[in-house]
Amino acid sequence: MGLTVSYRLALPEGRSPLEVLERIRRLALDLPVGGVTEMQHFAGAQCDIDVVGPADPWHWPLITALGVPVEVPPPDVRSYFFDTDTLRGHMVPAVEMHVFSVDPGAECGSALFGLARYAVPVTELYSGQGDPPPVTPAGGWAWRGFCKTQYASNVSEAHFLRCHLSLIALLERAREVGCLTRAGDDGRFWESRDVPRLLRELRQMNAFVAAGVMALGSIPGLKPVGQAPVERHPDWGAMPGAAAYAQQVGALPEILRRLIGRDAEERPQ
Secondary structure, three states: OOOEEEEEEEOOOOOOHHHHHHHHHHHHHHOOOOEEOOOEEEEHHHHOOOOOOOOOOOHHHHHHOOEEEOOOOOOOHHHHOOOHHHHHOOOEOOOEEEEEEEEOOOOOOOEEEEEEEOOOOEEOOOOOOOOOOOOEOOOOEEEEEEEEOHHHHHOOHHHHHHHHHHHHHHHHHHHHOOOEEEEEEOOOHHHHOOHHHHHHHHHHHHHHHHHHHHHHOOOOOOOOOOOOHHHHOOOOOOOOOHHHHHHHHOOHHHHHHHHHHHHHHHOOO
16 A cells, blocks of 8 residues: 556557667666666566566566466456465466666665566456456567555655656656556646645555554554554654544454455365
């Protein structure tokens, strides 16, 4: 959960995936970001997450590139909420991919920009909400990416804006080179270009997440797996606006208990 920038890329006909991505990467090198990796190329077995283990630093991009074969109906995502191994069993790896990573800055998630090619027509997991995801034909190149920028505000709101707007600039470059097919962000900045509105959305999201974390912390016997990112915010413990969301998230502990209980009942023994 958190304020996120999301996007889809697809290779224009007659263009080179490497040339298109390098134009985006060159801009990233000129932006005030934390770092930009070299371009990476994977092919064949190098794209298989069962071959490239989780210890490999590029394991996550390979997971990102997994596609859902069009011939196989996508599963009900909600049925696999706690079972990622089964969920991945419905997906296929790319046969080739080019990718680089951008670190926008401290406390911000990283952003992957890539293009992956598939042996069969693929789509994405679909929750049933909104427009169905696009289909990438066999041999076509596509990518879906996201970057959670919200927790860059743990440093400062100015730092958050630097991270978020740097990503928007990269998406603008992707649009210029013709490979951006969809973009958006939870702060509505992509559509509005309204910085005050973006900051209002950020503050509301911080308040909502803080209220949710505090509600989860009230569940007896629940052991946190680590510190929630919002707990590193300088206003943690007195987050402006969090009290207003307390009633909305008050039912969260009971909902979570029911989900966990249902999942345990549905798992094969």
